Amino acid sequence: MILITGATGHFGKLTIDFLLKKGIETSQIAVLVRNTEKATDLNEKGINIRVGDYNDYSSLVRAFRGIDKLLFVSGTDIPNRTSQHEQVLKAAMDAGVKHIIYTSGEFRIEGQDSPLWNFVEAHIKTEKWLKESGLTYTILKNGLYMEYIPYFIGNVLETGIIYLPAGNGKISVALRSEMAEATATILAMEGHENKSYHFVNTEAYGYEDIARYISEFTGKTINYISPTEEEFRKTLQQQGVSIPEEYISIILAQAQGDAEMVSDDMEKLIGRKLTPITTFLQEAYQHG
Structure with a gap:
Protein backbone atom coordinates (compact mmCIF):
# COMPACT_ATOMS: atom_id res chain seq x y z
CA MET A 1 0.00 0.00 0.00
CA ILE A 2 1.10 3.56 -0.79
CA LEU A 3 0.67 6.33 1.79
CA ILE A 4 0.91 9.99 0.85
CA THR A 5 1.54 12.72 3.39
CA GLY A 6 0.56 16.32 2.68
CA ALA A 7 -2.34 14.81 0.77
CA THR A 8 -4.67 17.79 1.09
CA GLY A 9 -2.12 20.13 -0.50
CA HIS A 10 -1.87 20.86 -4.25
CA PHE A 11 1.12 18.57 -4.82
CA GLY A 12 -0.34 15.68 -2.83
CA LYS A 13 -3.71 15.81 -4.57
CA LEU A 14 -2.11 15.97 -8.00
CA THR A 15 0.06 12.97 -7.17
CA ILE A 16 -3.00 10.97 -6.11
CA ASP A 17 -4.79 11.89 -9.36
CA PHE A 18 -1.84 10.65 -11.40
CA LEU A 19 -1.66 7.41 -9.40
CA LEU A 20 -5.32 6.76 -10.21
CA LYS A 21 -4.67 7.53 -13.90
CA LYS A 22 -1.86 4.98 -13.83
CA GLY A 23 -4.29 2.32 -12.69
CA ILE A 24 -3.46 2.16 -8.99
CA GLU A 25 -6.61 1.10 -7.15
CA THR A 26 -8.00 3.42 -4.48
CA SER A 27 -7.81 0.50 -2.05
CA GLN A 28 -4.02 0.63 -2.45
CA ILE A 29 -3.75 4.33 -1.59
CA ALA A 30 -3.80 5.84 1.90
CA VAL A 31 -3.29 9.44 2.96
CA LEU A 32 -2.07 11.10 6.12
CA VAL A 33 -4.13 14.11 7.20
CA ARG A 34 -4.36 16.21 10.35
CA ASN A 35 -7.98 17.13 9.73
CA THR A 36 -10.41 14.63 8.20
CA GLU A 37 -12.76 17.43 7.16
CA LYS A 38 -10.20 18.60 4.60
CA ALA A 39 -10.03 15.11 3.11
CA THR A 40 -13.74 14.63 2.39
CA ASP A 41 -13.14 14.49 -1.38
CA LEU A 42 -10.43 11.86 -0.94
CA ASN A 43 -12.66 9.80 1.32
CA GLU A 44 -15.43 9.91 -1.28
CA LYS A 45 -13.01 8.44 -3.82
CA GLY A 46 -12.53 5.45 -1.55
CA ILE A 47 -9.03 6.35 -0.42
CA ASN A 48 -8.03 5.25 3.07
CA ILE A 49 -7.80 8.21 5.45
CA ARG A 50 -5.33 8.04 8.31
CA VAL A 51 -5.05 10.77 10.90
CA GLY A 52 -1.59 11.84 12.00
CA ASP A 53 0.60 14.82 12.73
CA TYR A 54 4.35 15.30 12.26
CA ASN A 55 4.43 16.55 15.88
CA ASP A 56 2.66 13.44 17.25
CA TYR A 57 4.96 10.42 17.08
CA SER A 58 2.43 7.78 18.17
CA SER A 59 -0.09 8.99 15.58
CA LEU A 60 2.56 8.56 12.88
CA VAL A 61 3.39 5.01 13.92
CA ARG A 62 -0.31 4.08 13.82
CA ALA A 63 -0.80 5.73 10.44
CA PHE A 64 2.25 4.10 8.86
CA ARG A 65 1.43 0.49 9.80
CA GLY A 66 0.90 -1.75 6.79
CA ILE A 67 2.45 0.75 4.39
CA ASP A 68 4.90 -0.43 1.74
CA LYS A 69 5.74 2.91 0.11
CA LEU A 70 5.59 6.24 1.93
CA LEU A 71 5.59 9.51 0.00
CA PHE A 72 7.10 11.75 2.68
CA VAL A 73 6.30 15.33 1.69
CA SER A 74 8.62 17.66 3.59
CA GLY A 75 7.04 19.79 6.29
CA THR A 76 6.29 23.49 5.98
CA ASP A 77 6.88 24.42 9.62
CA ILE A 78 10.44 25.64 8.98
CA PRO A 79 11.52 26.26 12.63
CA ASN A 80 10.43 22.75 13.68
CA ARG A 81 10.92 20.90 10.42
CA THR A 82 14.20 19.14 11.28
CA ALA A 92 8.32 4.83 9.60
CA MET A 93 11.03 2.46 10.79
CA ASP A 94 9.04 1.42 13.85
CA ALA A 95 5.93 0.84 11.72
CA GLY A 96 7.80 -1.33 9.21
CA VAL A 97 7.56 0.94 6.15
CA LYS A 98 9.64 -0.60 3.37
CA HIS A 99 10.37 2.32 1.02
CA ILE A 100 10.37 6.09 1.64
CA ILE A 101 10.11 8.56 -1.24
CA TYR A 102 11.14 11.94 0.17
CA THR A 103 10.49 15.36 -1.37
CA SER A 104 13.72 17.20 -0.69
CA GLY A 105 14.86 20.42 -2.36
CA GLU A 106 17.14 21.27 -5.24
CA ILE A 124 20.36 17.89 4.19
CA LYS A 125 19.87 16.16 7.54
CA THR A 126 16.84 14.15 6.36
CA GLU A 127 18.68 12.90 3.29
CA LYS A 128 21.61 11.85 5.50
CA TRP A 129 19.33 10.07 7.98
CA LEU A 130 17.53 8.29 5.15
CA LYS A 131 20.76 7.00 3.64
CA GLU A 132 21.99 5.81 7.05
CA SER A 133 18.67 4.26 8.12
CA GLY A 134 18.92 1.06 6.16
CA LEU A 135 15.50 1.78 4.64
CA THR A 136 14.99 1.74 0.91
CA TYR A 137 14.72 5.36 -0.19
CA THR A 138 14.20 7.59 -3.20
CA ILE A 139 15.08 11.28 -2.93
CA LEU A 140 13.24 13.81 -5.08
CA LYS A 141 15.16 17.08 -5.27
CA ASN A 142 12.25 19.38 -6.04
CA GLY A 143 13.08 22.74 -7.56
CA LEU A 144 10.87 25.81 -7.62
CA TYR A 145 7.38 25.44 -9.06
CA MET A 146 6.91 27.35 -12.31
CA GLU A 147 3.57 28.53 -10.95
CA TYR A 148 5.43 30.70 -8.41
CA ILE A 149 6.98 32.96 -11.06
CA PRO A 150 4.07 35.47 -11.10
CA TYR A 151 4.36 35.82 -7.32
CA PHE A 152 8.06 36.58 -7.58
CA ILE A 153 7.88 39.13 -10.37
CA GLY A 154 4.70 40.91 -9.30
CA ASN A 155 2.18 42.70 -11.50
CA VAL A 156 4.63 43.39 -14.30
CA LEU A 157 1.96 44.33 -16.86
CA GLU A 158 1.13 47.35 -14.70
CA THR A 159 4.60 48.27 -13.47
CA GLY A 160 6.58 47.39 -16.61
CA ILE A 161 9.41 46.26 -14.35
CA ILE A 162 10.75 43.08 -12.80
CA TYR A 163 12.52 44.46 -9.74
CA LEU A 164 14.44 41.75 -7.89
CA PRO A 165 17.96 41.46 -6.41
CA ALA A 166 18.60 38.28 -8.41
CA GLY A 167 21.49 39.63 -10.50
CA ASN A 168 22.37 37.39 -13.42
CA GLY A 169 21.21 34.27 -11.60
CA LYS A 170 19.13 31.83 -13.60
CA ILE A 171 16.24 29.64 -12.47
CA SER A 172 15.25 26.17 -13.61
CA VAL A 173 11.55 25.81 -12.84
CA ALA A 174 9.05 23.06 -13.63
CA LEU A 175 5.29 22.75 -13.41
CA ARG A 176 3.98 21.37 -10.12
CA SER A 177 1.71 19.03 -12.08
CA GLU A 178 4.66 17.54 -13.97
CA MET A 179 6.57 17.06 -10.71
CA ALA A 180 3.53 15.26 -9.32
CA GLU A 181 3.27 13.09 -12.43
CA ALA A 182 6.93 12.10 -12.16
CA THR A 183 6.42 11.34 -8.45
CA ALA A 184 3.43 9.12 -9.22
CA THR A 185 5.54 7.24 -11.78
CA ILE A 186 8.10 6.45 -9.09
CA LEU A 187 5.40 5.39 -6.62
CA ALA A 188 3.65 3.16 -9.15
CA MET A 189 6.74 1.33 -10.39
CA GLU A 190 9.81 -0.49 -9.11
CA GLY A 191 13.38 0.29 -10.13
CA TYR A 207 14.85 37.29 -15.16
CA GLU A 208 16.09 39.31 -18.13
CA ASP A 209 14.92 36.42 -20.34
CA ILE A 210 11.57 36.36 -18.55
CA ALA A 211 11.13 40.11 -19.03
CA ARG A 212 11.90 39.75 -22.74
CA TYR A 213 9.47 36.86 -23.23
CA ILE A 214 6.61 38.70 -21.53
CA SER A 215 7.38 41.78 -23.64
CA GLU A 216 7.21 39.67 -26.81
CA PHE A 217 3.95 37.95 -25.81
CA THR A 218 2.13 41.09 -24.67
CA GLY A 219 3.62 43.87 -26.76
CA LYS A 220 4.33 45.76 -23.53
CA THR A 221 7.90 46.65 -22.68
CA ILE A 222 9.02 44.91 -19.49
CA ASN A 223 12.46 45.75 -18.07
CA TYR A 224 14.45 43.82 -15.52
CA ILE A 225 16.20 45.84 -12.82
CA SER A 226 18.40 44.10 -10.25
CA PRO A 227 19.00 46.31 -7.22
CA THR A 228 21.30 45.45 -4.34
CA GLU A 229 19.72 43.71 -1.39
CA GLU A 230 19.92 46.97 0.58
CA GLU A 231 18.25 48.94 -2.21
CA PHE A 232 15.56 46.29 -2.56
CA ARG A 233 14.73 46.34 1.15
CA LYS A 234 14.75 50.14 1.21
CA THR A 235 12.37 50.32 -1.76
CA LEU A 236 9.98 47.87 -0.12
CA GLN A 237 10.04 49.92 3.06
CA GLN A 238 9.42 53.19 1.20
CA GLN A 239 6.48 51.65 -0.63
CA GLY A 240 5.08 50.15 2.55
CA VAL A 241 5.33 46.66 1.10
CA SER A 242 5.91 43.75 3.45
CA ILE A 243 7.00 40.39 2.04
CA PRO A 244 8.15 37.26 3.89
CA GLU A 245 11.85 37.04 4.68
CA GLU A 246 11.87 33.60 3.03
CA TYR A 247 10.95 35.26 -0.26
CA ILE A 248 14.01 37.51 -0.11
CA SER A 249 16.21 34.54 0.85
CA ILE A 250 15.10 32.60 -2.23
CA ILE A 251 15.83 35.55 -4.52
CA LEU A 252 19.29 36.11 -2.98
CA ALA A 253 20.04 32.40 -3.41
CA GLN A 254 19.04 32.65 -7.06
CA ALA A 255 21.52 35.53 -7.45
CA GLN A 256 24.24 33.15 -6.24
CA GLY A 257 23.34 30.58 -8.89
CA ASP A 258 21.60 28.24 -6.47
CA ALA A 259 18.64 27.62 -8.80
CA GLU A 260 20.48 27.00 -12.07
CA MET A 261 20.60 23.19 -11.90
CA VAL A 262 19.13 21.50 -14.98
CA SER A 263 18.27 17.85 -15.55
CA ASP A 264 16.34 15.53 -17.84
CA ASP A 265 15.33 13.23 -14.96
CA MET A 266 11.68 14.28 -15.08
CA GLU A 267 11.47 13.94 -18.86
CA LYS A 268 12.69 10.35 -18.58
CA LEU A 269 10.13 9.60 -15.89
CA ILE A 270 7.07 11.06 -17.62
CA GLY A 271 8.20 10.10 -21.12
CA ARG A 272 7.93 13.48 -22.84
CA LYS A 273 9.42 16.96 -22.96
CA LEU A 274 8.69 19.21 -20.00
CA THR A 275 6.61 22.35 -20.44
CA PRO A 276 9.05 25.21 -21.12
CA ILE A 277 8.82 28.48 -19.24
CA THR A 278 7.94 30.27 -22.49
CA THR A 279 4.72 28.27 -22.81
CA PHE A 280 3.77 29.01 -19.21
CA LEU A 281 4.50 32.74 -19.53
CA GLN A 282 2.56 33.01 -22.78
CA GLU A 283 -0.50 31.38 -21.22
CA ALA A 284 -0.18 33.46 -18.04
CA TYR A 285 0.42 36.88 -19.59
CA GLN A 286 -0.66 37.04 -23.21
CA HIS A 287 -4.25 37.54 -22.20
CA GLY A 288 -3.45 39.07 -18.82
Whole structure:
Protein backbone atom coordinates (compact mmCIF):
# COMPACT_ATOMS: atom_id res chain seq x y z
CA MET A 1 0.00 0.00 0.00
CA ILE A 2 1.10 3.56 -0.79
CA LEU A 3 0.67 6.33 1.79
CA ILE A 4 0.91 9.99 0.85
CA THR A 5 1.54 12.72 3.39
CA GLY A 6 0.56 16.32 2.68
CA ALA A 7 -2.34 14.81 0.77
CA THR A 8 -4.67 17.79 1.09
CA GLY A 9 -2.12 20.13 -0.50
CA HIS A 10 -1.87 20.86 -4.25
CA PHE A 11 1.12 18.57 -4.82
CA GLY A 12 -0.34 15.68 -2.83
CA LYS A 13 -3.71 15.81 -4.57
CA LEU A 14 -2.11 15.97 -8.00
CA THR A 15 0.06 12.97 -7.17
CA ILE A 16 -3.00 10.97 -6.11
CA ASP A 17 -4.79 11.89 -9.36
CA PHE A 18 -1.84 10.65 -11.40
CA LEU A 19 -1.66 7.41 -9.40
CA LEU A 20 -5.32 6.76 -10.21
CA LYS A 21 -4.67 7.53 -13.90
CA LYS A 22 -1.86 4.98 -13.83
CA GLY A 23 -4.29 2.32 -12.69
CA ILE A 24 -3.46 2.16 -8.99
CA GLU A 25 -6.61 1.10 -7.15
CA THR A 26 -8.00 3.42 -4.48
CA SER A 27 -7.81 0.50 -2.05
CA GLN A 28 -4.02 0.63 -2.45
CA ILE A 29 -3.75 4.33 -1.59
CA ALA A 30 -3.80 5.84 1.90
CA VAL A 31 -3.29 9.44 2.96
CA LEU A 32 -2.07 11.10 6.12
CA VAL A 33 -4.13 14.11 7.20
CA ARG A 34 -4.36 16.21 10.35
CA ASN A 35 -7.98 17.13 9.73
CA THR A 36 -10.41 14.63 8.20
CA GLU A 37 -12.76 17.43 7.16
CA LYS A 38 -10.20 18.60 4.60
CA ALA A 39 -10.03 15.11 3.11
CA THR A 40 -13.74 14.63 2.39
CA ASP A 41 -13.14 14.49 -1.38
CA LEU A 42 -10.43 11.86 -0.94
CA ASN A 43 -12.66 9.80 1.32
CA GLU A 44 -15.43 9.91 -1.28
CA LYS A 45 -13.01 8.44 -3.82
CA GLY A 46 -12.53 5.45 -1.55
CA ILE A 47 -9.03 6.35 -0.42
CA ASN A 48 -8.03 5.25 3.07
CA ILE A 49 -7.80 8.21 5.45
CA ARG A 50 -5.33 8.04 8.31
CA VAL A 51 -5.05 10.77 10.90
CA GLY A 52 -1.59 11.84 12.00
CA ASP A 53 0.60 14.82 12.73
CA TYR A 54 4.35 15.30 12.26
CA ASN A 55 4.43 16.55 15.88
CA ASP A 56 2.66 13.44 17.25
CA TYR A 57 4.96 10.42 17.08
CA SER A 58 2.43 7.78 18.17
CA SER A 59 -0.09 8.99 15.58
CA LEU A 60 2.56 8.56 12.88
CA VAL A 61 3.39 5.01 13.92
CA ARG A 62 -0.31 4.08 13.82
CA ALA A 63 -0.80 5.73 10.44
CA PHE A 64 2.25 4.10 8.86
CA ARG A 65 1.43 0.49 9.80
CA GLY A 66 0.90 -1.75 6.79
CA ILE A 67 2.45 0.75 4.39
CA ASP A 68 4.90 -0.43 1.74
CA LYS A 69 5.74 2.91 0.11
CA LEU A 70 5.59 6.24 1.93
CA LEU A 71 5.59 9.51 0.00
CA PHE A 72 7.10 11.75 2.68
CA VAL A 73 6.30 15.33 1.69
CA SER A 74 8.62 17.66 3.59
CA GLY A 75 7.04 19.79 6.29
CA THR A 76 6.29 23.49 5.98
CA ASP A 77 6.88 24.42 9.62
CA ILE A 78 10.44 25.64 8.98
CA PRO A 79 11.52 26.26 12.63
CA ASN A 80 10.43 22.75 13.68
CA ARG A 81 10.92 20.90 10.42
CA THR A 82 14.20 19.14 11.28
CA SER A 83 12.83 17.58 14.49
CA GLN A 84 9.55 16.70 12.75
CA HIS A 85 11.39 14.91 9.96
CA GLU A 86 13.42 12.93 12.46
CA GLN A 87 10.16 11.78 14.06
CA VAL A 88 8.64 10.80 10.71
CA LEU A 89 11.65 8.62 9.83
CA LYS A 90 11.74 6.93 13.24
CA ALA A 91 8.00 6.29 13.10
CA ALA A 92 8.32 4.83 9.60
CA MET A 93 11.03 2.46 10.79
CA ASP A 94 9.04 1.42 13.85
CA ALA A 95 5.93 0.84 11.72
CA GLY A 96 7.80 -1.33 9.21
CA VAL A 97 7.56 0.94 6.15
CA LYS A 98 9.64 -0.60 3.37
CA HIS A 99 10.37 2.32 1.02
CA ILE A 100 10.37 6.09 1.64
CA ILE A 101 10.11 8.56 -1.24
CA TYR A 102 11.14 11.94 0.17
CA THR A 103 10.49 15.36 -1.37
CA SER A 104 13.72 17.20 -0.69
CA GLY A 105 14.86 20.42 -2.36
CA GLU A 106 17.14 21.27 -5.24
CA PHE A 107 20.05 23.35 -3.98
CA ARG A 108 23.66 23.77 -4.96
CA ILE A 109 25.03 25.67 -1.96
CA GLU A 110 24.77 23.62 1.23
CA GLY A 111 26.76 25.61 3.79
CA GLN A 112 25.45 27.93 6.45
CA ASP A 113 26.57 30.85 4.26
CA SER A 114 23.72 30.09 1.87
CA PRO A 115 20.73 32.45 2.12
CA LEU A 116 18.62 29.28 2.01
CA TRP A 117 20.24 27.58 5.00
CA ASN A 118 17.04 27.76 7.07
CA PHE A 119 15.28 25.88 4.26
CA VAL A 120 17.93 23.36 3.30
CA GLU A 121 19.20 22.35 6.74
CA ALA A 122 16.27 19.97 7.30
CA HIS A 123 16.63 18.53 3.78
CA ILE A 124 20.36 17.89 4.19
CA LYS A 125 19.87 16.16 7.54
CA THR A 126 16.84 14.15 6.36
CA GLU A 127 18.68 12.90 3.29
CA LYS A 128 21.61 11.85 5.50
CA TRP A 129 19.33 10.07 7.98
CA LEU A 130 17.53 8.29 5.15
CA LYS A 131 20.76 7.00 3.64
CA GLU A 132 21.99 5.81 7.05
CA SER A 133 18.67 4.26 8.12
CA GLY A 134 18.92 1.06 6.16
CA LEU A 135 15.50 1.78 4.64
CA THR A 136 14.99 1.74 0.91
CA TYR A 137 14.72 5.36 -0.19
CA THR A 138 14.20 7.59 -3.20
CA ILE A 139 15.08 11.28 -2.93
CA LEU A 140 13.24 13.81 -5.08
CA LYS A 141 15.16 17.08 -5.27
CA ASN A 142 12.25 19.38 -6.04
CA GLY A 143 13.08 22.74 -7.56
CA LEU A 144 10.87 25.81 -7.62
CA TYR A 145 7.38 25.44 -9.06
CA MET A 146 6.91 27.35 -12.31
CA GLU A 147 3.57 28.53 -10.95
CA TYR A 148 5.43 30.70 -8.41
CA ILE A 149 6.98 32.96 -11.06
CA PRO A 150 4.07 35.47 -11.10
CA TYR A 151 4.36 35.82 -7.32
CA PHE A 152 8.06 36.58 -7.58
CA ILE A 153 7.88 39.13 -10.37
CA GLY A 154 4.70 40.91 -9.30
CA ASN A 155 2.18 42.70 -11.50
CA VAL A 156 4.63 43.39 -14.30
CA LEU A 157 1.96 44.33 -16.86
CA GLU A 158 1.13 47.35 -14.70
CA THR A 159 4.60 48.27 -13.47
CA GLY A 160 6.58 47.39 -16.61
CA ILE A 161 9.41 46.26 -14.35
CA ILE A 162 10.75 43.08 -12.80
CA TYR A 163 12.52 44.46 -9.74
CA LEU A 164 14.44 41.75 -7.89
CA PRO A 165 17.96 41.46 -6.41
CA ALA A 166 18.60 38.28 -8.41
CA GLY A 167 21.49 39.63 -10.50
CA ASN A 168 22.37 37.39 -13.42
CA GLY A 169 21.21 34.27 -11.60
CA LYS A 170 19.13 31.83 -13.60
CA ILE A 171 16.24 29.64 -12.47
CA SER A 172 15.25 26.17 -13.61
CA VAL A 173 11.55 25.81 -12.84
CA ALA A 174 9.05 23.06 -13.63
CA LEU A 175 5.29 22.75 -13.41
CA ARG A 176 3.98 21.37 -10.12
CA SER A 177 1.71 19.03 -12.08
CA GLU A 178 4.66 17.54 -13.97
CA MET A 179 6.57 17.06 -10.71
CA ALA A 180 3.53 15.26 -9.32
CA GLU A 181 3.27 13.09 -12.43
CA ALA A 182 6.93 12.10 -12.16
CA THR A 183 6.42 11.34 -8.45
CA ALA A 184 3.43 9.12 -9.22
CA THR A 185 5.54 7.24 -11.78
CA ILE A 186 8.10 6.45 -9.09
CA LEU A 187 5.40 5.39 -6.62
CA ALA A 188 3.65 3.16 -9.15
CA MET A 189 6.74 1.33 -10.39
CA GLU A 190 9.81 -0.49 -9.11
CA GLY A 191 13.38 0.29 -10.13
CA HIS A 192 13.81 3.58 -8.31
CA GLU A 193 15.27 2.20 -5.11
CA ASN A 194 18.11 4.13 -3.43
CA LYS A 195 18.25 6.76 -6.15
CA SER A 196 18.02 10.53 -6.25
CA TYR A 197 16.23 12.51 -8.96
CA HIS A 198 16.51 16.18 -9.86
CA PHE A 199 13.02 17.62 -10.32
CA VAL A 200 13.98 20.69 -12.32
CA ASN A 201 13.65 21.68 -15.96
CA THR A 202 16.09 21.04 -18.77
CA GLU A 203 16.93 24.72 -19.20
CA ALA A 204 17.47 27.65 -16.85
CA TYR A 205 16.44 31.24 -17.55
CA GLY A 206 17.38 34.62 -16.12
CA TYR A 207 14.85 37.29 -15.16
CA GLU A 208 16.09 39.31 -18.13
CA ASP A 209 14.92 36.42 -20.34
CA ILE A 210 11.57 36.36 -18.55
CA ALA A 211 11.13 40.11 -19.03
CA ARG A 212 11.90 39.75 -22.74
CA TYR A 213 9.47 36.86 -23.23
CA ILE A 214 6.61 38.70 -21.53
CA SER A 215 7.38 41.78 -23.64
CA GLU A 216 7.21 39.67 -26.81
CA PHE A 217 3.95 37.95 -25.81
CA THR A 218 2.13 41.09 -24.67
CA GLY A 219 3.62 43.87 -26.76
CA LYS A 220 4.33 45.76 -23.53
CA THR A 221 7.90 46.65 -22.68
CA ILE A 222 9.02 44.91 -19.49
CA ASN A 223 12.46 45.75 -18.07
CA TYR A 224 14.45 43.82 -15.52
CA ILE A 225 16.20 45.84 -12.82
CA SER A 226 18.40 44.10 -10.25
CA PRO A 227 19.00 46.31 -7.22
CA THR A 228 21.30 45.45 -4.34
CA GLU A 229 19.72 43.71 -1.39
CA GLU A 230 19.92 46.97 0.58
CA GLU A 231 18.25 48.94 -2.21
CA PHE A 232 15.56 46.29 -2.56
CA ARG A 233 14.73 46.34 1.15
CA LYS A 234 14.75 50.14 1.21
CA THR A 235 12.37 50.32 -1.76
CA LEU A 236 9.98 47.87 -0.12
CA GLN A 237 10.04 49.92 3.06
CA GLN A 238 9.42 53.19 1.20
CA GLN A 239 6.48 51.65 -0.63
CA GLY A 240 5.08 50.15 2.55
CA VAL A 241 5.33 46.66 1.10
CA SER A 242 5.91 43.75 3.45
CA ILE A 243 7.00 40.39 2.04
CA PRO A 244 8.15 37.26 3.89
CA GLU A 245 11.85 37.04 4.68
CA GLU A 246 11.87 33.60 3.03
CA TYR A 247 10.95 35.26 -0.26
CA ILE A 248 14.01 37.51 -0.11
CA SER A 249 16.21 34.54 0.85
CA ILE A 250 15.10 32.60 -2.23
CA ILE A 251 15.83 35.55 -4.52
CA LEU A 252 19.29 36.11 -2.98
CA ALA A 253 20.04 32.40 -3.41
CA GLN A 254 19.04 32.65 -7.06
CA ALA A 255 21.52 35.53 -7.45
CA GLN A 256 24.24 33.15 -6.24
CA GLY A 257 23.34 30.58 -8.89
CA ASP A 258 21.60 28.24 -6.47
CA ALA A 259 18.64 27.62 -8.80
CA GLU A 260 20.48 27.00 -12.07
CA MET A 261 20.60 23.19 -11.90
CA VAL A 262 19.13 21.50 -14.98
CA SER A 263 18.27 17.85 -15.55
CA ASP A 264 16.34 15.53 -17.84
CA ASP A 265 15.33 13.23 -14.96
CA MET A 266 11.68 14.28 -15.08
CA GLU A 267 11.47 13.94 -18.86
CA LYS A 268 12.69 10.35 -18.58
CA LEU A 269 10.13 9.60 -15.89
CA ILE A 270 7.07 11.06 -17.62
CA GLY A 271 8.20 10.10 -21.12
CA ARG A 272 7.93 13.48 -22.84
CA LYS A 273 9.42 16.96 -22.96
CA LEU A 274 8.69 19.21 -20.00
CA THR A 275 6.61 22.35 -20.44
CA PRO A 276 9.05 25.21 -21.12
CA ILE A 277 8.82 28.48 -19.24
CA THR A 278 7.94 30.27 -22.49
CA THR A 279 4.72 28.27 -22.81
CA PHE A 280 3.77 29.01 -19.21
CA LEU A 281 4.50 32.74 -19.53
CA GLN A 282 2.56 33.01 -22.78
CA GLU A 283 -0.50 31.38 -21.22
CA ALA A 284 -0.18 33.46 -18.04
CA TYR A 285 0.42 36.88 -19.59
CA GLN A 286 -0.66 37.04 -23.21
CA HIS A 287 -4.25 37.54 -22.20
CA GLY A 288 -3.45 39.07 -18.82
